[in-house]
Amino acid sequence: MPTPTKGPRLGGGPAHERLILANLATALFEHGRITTTVTKAKRVQPLAERLITFAKRGDLHARRRVLTVVRDKGVVHTLFTEIAPAVAERNGGYTRVTKVGNRKGDNAPMAVIELVTEPVSPKQAVVKEAEKAAKKAAPKKAAKVEEPTVEETVETPAEAEVVEAAAEETKTEETKEA
Structure with missing residues (x-):
């Protein structure tokens, strides 16, 4: 058999x-x-x-x-x-x-x-499509954003706070888009 x-x-x-x-x-x-x-x-x-x-x-x-x-x-x-x-x-x-x-x-x-x-939830389908689009866009944006190098160190504490605030804003924008 x-x-x-x-x-x-x-x-x-x-x-x-x-x-x-x-x-x-x-x-x-x-x-x-x-x-x-x-x-x-x-x-x-x-x-x-x-x-x-x-x-x-x-x-x-x-x-x-x-x-x-x-x-x-x-x-x-x-x-x-x-x-x-x-x-x-x-x-x-x-x-x-x-x-x-x-x-x-x-x-x-x-x-x-x-x-x-x-029934298939239309919201789930929209969320999945948005996640796909975000994943495709994330590598492109990550390549554009450059991290400061060691040579670009900040000398005063006030400038350090400004740089940290700007870095946090870019991170929140990336997470909102993703």
Whole structure:
């Protein structure tokens, strides 16, 4: 029996593994969140995200590709009509895996995998863009500001206070821009 391409083996063979992952994805779309082992949750996450990406496209070909994995037409309908519009603004990261502790019977590490249906905050996107712009601008400004050398030492304490005040102002301006 061939080994899987990524991650640990879940079933006895590749066909059984595909069935396990398909059933986990179906249950996830049907219930919104499921509790399973950490290994299974990590293995089903890329499959579920890919199926949601197909559902966001919404055309007939995408629906047929999802139906090859998820055999329940009702769940596919839910995926295309409810889940895909809820995550339409999101560019990935449709699922979240949270570890919840060990199972009592066999001490297996358990996790909850759930759909992330909260809308993406536009404020977060603006803040991220501003941080990127600040990081790009920061090296340019740092090159322009020159530090005083040893030769340019200040002789009187009054001049030293003026130089320190000017240095603090430039630092605060740089932090405001960043």
